Amino acid sequence: MTKNILLVGVGGQGTILASKILTLGLQKANLDVKMSEIHGMSQRGGSVTSHIRYSTEKVYSPVIELGQADVLVAFEKMEALRYLDYLKKDGKVFVNDFEIPGIPITSGQTEYPRGIIEELKKVADTTVIEADAEAEKIGSPKVMNMILLGTIIGSMDLAHIDWDTILAENVKPQFVELNKKAIRRGIELSK
Amino acid sequence: MLKKQLMTGNEAIARGVYEAGVRFAAAYPGTPSTEILENISSYREISAQWSPNEKVALEVAYGASIGGVRSFASMKHVGLNVAADPFFTVAYTGGNAGLVVVTADEPGQHSSQNEQDNRNYARHAKVPMLEPSDSAECKAMTKFAFELSEKYETPVLIRVTTRVCHSKSLVEIEDRKEVPIVPYVKNAQKYVCVPANARVRRREVEKRLDALKEYSNDCPWNFIEDNGKKIGVIASGMAINYAKEVFGADANYLKIGFSFPLPMKLMKKFIEGLDKIYVVEENDPIIEEAVQMLGAGERLFGKFDPTGKHFFPAYGELTSDVLRRTIKGEEIPAREFDRTKIVARPPALCAGCPHRGFFYELGKRKDIIVSGDIGCYTLGYASPYNAMDCNCCMGASVSGANGIQKALDMVEGNKKRVVGVLGDSTFFHSGMTSLLDIVYNRGNAITVILDNRITGMTGHQQNPGTGYTAQGDETKMVNIEAIVKALGIEQIRVIDPNDIKAVREALDWAVSLNEPSVIITRYPCVLKKMSVYDKEEFPTAYKEKCTVDRELCIGCKACLKSGCPAIYIKDKKAEIDPTMCVGCTVCKQICPKAAIKGGQL
Numbered sequence: 041m042t043k044n045i046l047l048v049g050v051g052g053q054g055t056i057l058a059s060k061i062l063t064l065g066l067q068k069a070n071l072d073v074k075m076s077e078i079h080g081m082s083q084r085g086g087s088v089t090s091h092i093r094y095s096t097e098k099v100y101s102p103v104i105e106l107g108q109a110d111v112l113v114a115f116e117k118m119e120a121l122r123y124l125d126y127l128k129k130d131g132k133v134f135v136n137d138f139e140i141p142g143i144p145i146t147s148g149q150t151e152y153p154r155g156i157i158e159e160l161k162k163v164a165d166t167t168v169i170e171a172d173a174e175a176e177k178i179g180s181p182k183v184m185n186m187i188l189l190g191t192i193i194g195s196m197d198l199a200h201i202d203w204d205t206i207l208a209e210n211v212k213p214q215f216v217e218l219n220k221k222a223i224r225r226g227i228e229l230s231k
Numbered sequence: 232m233l234k235k236q237l238m239t240g241n242e243a244i245a246r247g248v249y250e251a252g253v254r255f256a257a258a259y260p261g262t263p264s265t266e267i268l269e270n271i272s273s274y275r276e277i278s279a280q281w282s283p284n285e286k287v288a289l290e291v292a293y294g295a296s297i298g299g300v301r302s303f304a305s306m307k308h309v310g311l312n313v314a315a316d317p318f319f320t321v322a323y324t325g326g327n328a329g330l331v332v333v334t335a336d337e338p339g340q341h342s343s344q345n346e347q348d349n350r351n352y353a354r355h356a357k358v359p360m361l362e363p364s365d366s367a368e369c370k371a372m373t374k375f376a377f378e379l380s381e382k383y384e385t386p387v388l389i390r391v392t393t394r395v396c397h398s399k400s401l402v403e404i405e406d407r408k409e410v411p412i413v414p415y416v417k418n419a420q421k422y423v424c425v426p427a428n429a430r431v432r433r434r435e436v437e438k439r440l441d442a443l444k445e446y447s448n449d450c451p452w453n454f455i456e457d458n459g460k461k462i463g464v465i466a467s468g469m470a471i472n473y474a475k476e477v478f479g480a481d482a483n484y485l486k487i488g489f490s491f492p493l494p495m496k497l498m499k500k501f502i503e504g505l506d507k508i509y510v511v512e513e514n515d516p517i518i519e520e521a522v523q524m525l526g527a528g529e530r531l532f533g534k535f536d537p538t539g540k541h542f543f544p545a546y547g548e549l550t551s552d553v554l555r556r557t558i559k560g561e562e563i564p565a566r567e568f569d570r571t572k573i574v575a576r577p578p579a580l581c582a583g584c585p586h587r588g589f590f591y592e593l594g595k596r597k598d599i600i601v602s603g604d605i606g607c608y609t610l611g612y613a614s615p616y617n618a619m620d621c622n623c624c625m626g627a628s629v630s631g632a633n634g635i636q637k638a639l640d641m642v643e644g645n646k647k648r649v650v651g652v653l654g655d656s657t658f659f660h661s662g663m664t665s666l667l668d669i670v671y672n673r674g675n676a677i678t679v680i681l682d683n684r685i686t687g688m689t690g691h692q693q694n695p696g697t698g699y700t701a702q703g704d705e706t707k708m709v710n711i712e713a714i715v716k717a718l719g720i721e722q723i724r725v726i727d728p729n730d731i732k733a734v735r736e737a738l739d740w741a742v743s744l745n746e747p748s749v750i751i752t753r754y755p756c757v758l759k760k761m762s763v764y765d766k767e768e769f770p771t772a773y774k775e776k777c778t779v780d781r782e783l784c785i786g787c788k789a790c791l792k793s794g795c796p797a798i799y800i801k802d803k804k805a806e807i808d809p810t811m812c813v814g815c816t817v818c819k820q821i822c823p824k825a826a827i828k829g830g831q832l
Contacts (some may be wrong), residue, residue: 050576063399067237074365075237076398080340085796086578102398103553107563121573125565142576146799147615147791150494154570207508 042095044104045192048123050116050140051088054185061210062189065201066094076102085142087119111195115139115171115187117156118208124164126150133166134191134230136184167191169229175222180215183222190226199227234404237489242659243366245270245335252328252410253277255295257288260689261307261745264335264344267355268305269692272701276407281701283308284625284660286615289332290317293386305333308349309624313661315352318386320424322356323432323804328413329377331388335396339515339548342393344605346546348514351707353388353491357436357442360466360491361452366400366779372452372488377410379737380470383439390490392513394469394548403508423491432466444492445572450805452488455501458482463501465518466511472755474511475553482509493518499525506530509558510683513549529722532558580610583773583813585683585754589728591793591817592616598646598742599677600635600748604628604653604662607688608681611652615794619652626661628653632676633669640675648742650677656694663714669747670719677741679721680750681728682711683756684765691759698764708764715749722748729754729815757813767796771831775814779805783826790818790827 045062049055059075066073076091091104104126112127113134114120120135127133137157145152160166169191171184178187193199207219244267248256256279258268272279282288285306292304306314311334318332325426334349353360361376363369367392376387380634420428447453458485464474467487475484487499502508502525510519510533519533529537530819536542543557544550554559580587586608593601594616603622612619621631634653637646653662660681669676686692693699698708715723724745728735734752739749755765757773765772784804791798797811798818805826807818816830 053545054652063237067235072399072401073237074398076394077391078397078710085576087576087580101469101551102394102400102472103548103550105476105550105555105563107552107565118573118576120570122457122568122576124568125563127566129564141799142574143579143614143794143796144574144577146796148788148800149614155573156572159568159572163568 041098041101042093043196044109044151045092045196046104046112046123046126046191047090047092047115048078048112048119049087049088049121052203053088053114053115054182055090058185058189059092061091061186062192064206064210065193065198065203066092067112069198069201069207071096072099074099074102087122089123111192113192115185115188117160118153120160121156123134124160126166127164131164132168132195133160133164134188134195135160135166136171136188138172138184160228167230168195169226174229176222176226178225179217180218185217187226187229190223190228191230194230233400236404237364237399238370238402239266239397239399240363240366240682241266241397242270244275244305244373244389244391246402246404247370249274249277249407250370250379250407250409251374252301253303253377254300254412255290255292256280256303256305257282258305258694259283259285259288259310260686261310261381261560262689262802263306263393264305264310265689266758267333267335268701271303275702279701281694283449285314286317287322289314292332293317293326293330295320296330297415298329299328299415301410302326302328303331303333305335307343308334308336308347309343309345310334311349311352312347313339313625314355317529318352319356320429321386322358323424323429323436324422325386326380327415328410329380331373331376331380331389331681332386333391336390336392336514337468338392338546348517349388350390350490351515353390357440358386358388358491359383360390362390362488362490363395364471364486364488366402367400368488369395370402371566375452375483375503383443390468392469420570426583430505434536440492443749444495447489447492447494448496449619450489450494453488453494453497455497456484456486461504461506462509463505463507464509464511465501465522467518470511470513470549473549473554474509478600485519490518491510495521495525498522499669499823502527502530506578507532509533511549511554513545514546515790534582545741555654577613578610579613579796580607580794580797581757582811583673583757583815585728585752585756585815586611586681587728587793587795587815588735588817589679590616590618591682591821592731593737594717596738598648600639600647601648602628602632602651604637604650604651604657605688606654606657608652608654614794624644625657626653628657628675629662629665630668632678633665633672633674636674636676638831648677650679650741652681654687655680655682655684655696656692658711659695659709666715666720666749667718675745676747678747680711680715680749680751682751683759684752684753685756685759687756687758691756697761711751715751720747720749722746723751724748725751725753727754728752731817731820755787773813775829775831776809776812777807777814777816777819777827777830778809779807780826781829783824785824785826786822789821789823793817793821816817
């Protein structure tokens with residue numbers, strides 16, 4: 041049975057590294073993996089998405105169908121709503137309680153919508169992650185993405201994969217420990 | 232031992248180029264093709280270069296092939312329009328060593344101005360084509376394409392799409408196989424395309440096509456998967472994956488990887504005895520029309536159903552949910568929630584982008600029409616600048632401005648001036664000839680070259696103005712002023728775009744002239760890794776931050792008109808996000824109360 045994970049956020053939030061680490065881990069676990077990213081204009085503050093699909097059998101399409109994501113992880117909370125149609129009926133949302141206002145908001149045309157988390161909770165199995173505060177506790181705001189990756193690992197029962205080695209191979213040596221801690225914290229928060 | 236690696240399609244094509252023993256590769260950056268040449272550049276065995284445009288890239292690769300080395304060129308779909316001129320004639324001559332061209336198409340237009348289906352180029356130019364559907368095929372087909380190119384003395388076109396380019400899947404890594412350089416022997420009858428020779432080659436092309444038509448039926452990239460069903464699916468490229476998700480083992484498949492010339496005999500054999508045939512292809516109904524010719528009749532469902540009604544969408548991606556909805560009429564039950572809570576998140580010029588000051592001033596002017604171009608600065612079109620009237624393709628800013636100005640000036644007493652705006656890389660790409668046209672044909676348009684010393688939108692590729700090659704070697708840094716002057720422009724100003732007074736004065740000056748002029752705004756892209764030249768010329772760039780003095784701020788929101796994503800309103804007064812601000816001071820210059828402090832200007 042193919043599992044579908046959708047990571048969404050805003051350019052610069054580290055979704056691409058998080059999905060890279062995730063796919064490497066899935067590969068290491070001898071699963072077939074496909075991943076698709078749309079990031080054409082992401083450096084200019086647009087929204088970014090990573091589709092990750094894996095299975096013990098062959099995976100064909102790298103793109104998740106509407107209504108088929110097992111987990112939706114939103115690095116920015118409004119992005120969770122934007123992509124909510126991808127979530128399965130009984131799928132889970134992990135939402136970072138974090139706001140990045142886009143240009144229509146910073147330029148004063150409209151305001152950042154209130155009540156997003158409440159709206160999410162009304163219609164989907166939603167876990168709120170204070171990834172920003174948690175990252176601070178660990179020692180660097182930059183590991184927010186690894187905390188959120190940890191929530192995926194925890195909720196999809198992937199904790200048995202050797203994430204430590206993958207981190208060691210893909211992250212600068214001075215940041216490996218911080219990232220390990222962040223993933224572990226994410227796993228705890230997913231439960 | 233074979234090593235498996237997760238790779239994007241683009242990485243896999245680059246790996247295929249490397250393993251195929253290619254020695255020369257050229258490209259011009261363009262989403263979604265850019266990372267192909269970026270990855271090739273990392274192999275020192277290959278001489279890899281960013282050419283000023285796609286036509287040059289293809290021609291130089293063609294030259295290298297005549298010179299005797301396996302050669303490669305890649306480009307986005309619209310890039311092949313630029314390279315179409317050589318492409319059609321190279322198709323007649325073929326090369327000496329293998330020559331392979333990649334076109335990266337964009338069903339869904341994630342990052343492009345149109346959705347053209349470049350499979351049409353294969354038929355149009357009579358060039359064989361391959362369509363990989365995942366990264367493993369990207370690598371294998373690239374290597375295969377060189378064999379095919381040499382065997383049939385033809386360039387080979389590989390068509391990929393955004394989802395093939397930017398999706399990752401497993402690829403087996405192999406070693407590079409060195410291919411000897413083919414000695415050059417003069418053969419003017421083949422390579423000099425005067426009509427007498429070209430007519431002979433034209434006959435050769437037809438013979439070659441006949442042979443390839445036959446071969447297509449036996450080519451290992453075209454094969455049937457018989458599941459003993461009465462429903463058949465024919466698909467190529469990424470579409471086969473979408474179809475397999477939907478039909479699974481409930482259909483027979485004909486997967487077409489070698490898609491021009493199409494395997495007509497194989498297709499005929501495949502559709503025999505089927506009750507229903509689905510042709511799944513993104514964009515144009517190319518396979519579908521061929522299947523119809525084979526007599527599929529009432530059984531065929533593609534872009535149209537047997538009654539002639541639209542079936543699969545004519546445009547956009549045919550992802551598996553789209554197929555499911557079309558075929559099974561299944562609507563995905565959506566959750567009911569308050570969708571007004573989703574605010575659009577359009578791309579925006581980065582905090583500190585040196586285009587900001589320029590577009591802030593440009594957007595305020597009512598006496599001009601702005602002809603835009605392709606690059607980050609296309610965002611000058613968006614709010615709050617609204618500083619663009621038209622934009623079409625690379626280089627069209629300058630020529631378009633010339634034409635608009637000529638038309639406006641046909642009305643006596645016209646006061647409106649037209650400004651063509653383009654970036655440094657776009658100027659090198661195809662702005663230079665357009666500027667020459669202004670000079671030669673007594674045009675009167677204003678040209679602004681936004682020189683941020685890098686090819687920005689595609690993710691920072693070197694260009695003739697940066698002083699470095701694709702492989703990081705130092706090279707001559709081409710001087711834009713000297714080019715502009717040499718083209719015959721006499722009125723030139725170079726300004727700092729972060730200085731909005733200087734921008735205003737330069738625009739006033741250009742509008743006041745009754746002859747063509749060029750303004751060059753020069754400041755390195757905020758995201759660029761500064762070169763030694765940049766550091767020398769812009770020693771203070773991006774070193775400081777601006778802050779708001781909340782005592783002085785009156786909350787007038789004038790600074791928001793800069794469109795900077797670092798500025799926001801908190802408790803009715805402006806705030807600047809210190810993690811984003813780089814101290815460009817555009818907002819500080821706009822503020823009527825001098826409430827913004829700091830920065831480099």
